[in-house]
Amino acid sequence: MAMPRTGSLLSARLLGTFPKQLVWASASPWSVILRNHQSGYRRPGQPKDKRWLWQRINFDFSKGVDSVEKHLGLLKDEFLQRWVGPEGKPLVEHMLEQTRVMWEFRGPPSLNQWIVSSDQEIGGRSEIYLKLSRNNTTALLYGTLCSVPPRDGETRYSGYISMRSRQPRGLLDRKKPHDLSSFNTLHLRIRGDGRPWMINIGSEGYFSHQQDDMYSYFLYTRGGPYWQDVKIPFSKFFMSSRGRIQDIQHGLFLDKMNTIGFTLGDKADGPFQLEIDFIGVCNDPTHTEEFAYEIYKRNPEV
Known part of the structure; x- marks a missing residue:
């Protein structure tokens, strides 16, 4: 039996001006269709799709x-x-590994591992683009943010953009999460324009009511021409x-880490830019904190 999920009173303080829409899509067409069918959401003003599920898939022999x-x-x-070891690495190397680069941008194929989206999916006006830099060694995420809601009579909030990694898939299109149990810190090398971003990590839960759970933390960019090395413990x-x-x-x-993403929604209309060198993880032996936030219990132990 699923436990009830309730919103905290501290949501407004922690989230600030970030939007409440978190856009996540699966790489499998069946999962996308089933999720949209079960949620019942459709863009205001659009007619309801009355086709059967099998009629919404494009069957192609070459595909x-x-x-x-x-x-x-x-x-x-x-x-x-x-026969070799986890992820093709020897077992000794896997056990003694202290740092790992998860994503880096060293050519056009590296951009295929990411998905960008904006409030245009709900009728907004924000624009987002992802491309390689001039030297083809970093990724440049840029565009324009617009918080004007669409004139459909229902949507009240708008103005967000997001970028997230694709869900790793294994044999028979099953989910293949990343195993980061040997690490405790997220390591980024970025160069922003001074805007506050939100880092979102999607993790595979053990129960069905955990499929919408997201783990987030705020990323404050400095702006300017200098690179910024950011280390965020997973306990935060x-x-x-x-x-x-x-x-x-x-x-x-x-x-059970599935995806990582970046969301911008500070309601500051205008151009934005975020340059990413790499995204990795590391093991900091000096960090011993298990969880940074208070855990409320209805019947605390005496």
Whole structure:
């Protein structure tokens, strides 16, 4: 039986001016269709889609051949990794690993690992673009933020953009989360324009009511021409569900990390820019904190 999820009274203080819309899409077409069908949400003014689920998928023979080749390659990789070690690394190297670069931008294929979205999905006017820098070694996220809501008579808030990594997939299109249980700190090298961003981490839960859980923390960029190295312990991330911070908090499941993303929604209309060199994780032996926030209990232990 699922536990009730409630919003915390501290949501307004922690979230500030960030929007409550968190746009997350799955890489599987079946999961996207089922999620949209179950939620019942559609853009105001749009007619309801009355087609059957199987009628919404584009069946293509060439697509099927490419999919078979892809999954045969994944089957080969997973079979060989069982003999070598986790993620193709020797077991000793995996146990002694202290740092790991998760995402870096060293060519056009690295951009395919990310998805960008904005409030245009609900009729807004914000624009977002992602491209490589001039030297093809960093990613440049830029665009224009506009907080004017669409004139549909229902939407009251607008003005957000987001960028998130794609969900890793294994054989037969199943989810393949990242195992970061050996690390305790997120390491970023960025160069921003002084705007406050929110870092969102999606983790695979153990129950069905945890599918909308998100772990977030604020990233304050300095602005200017200098690079900024940011280290954020995973214990600092607080949990929210559908944009509301939960009263019952718990730490991030590091062995089930699915995606990481960046959201901007400070209601400051105008251009924005964020340059990213790499995103990695590390193990800081001096950091011993398990969880930074108070955990409320209805019946505390005496």
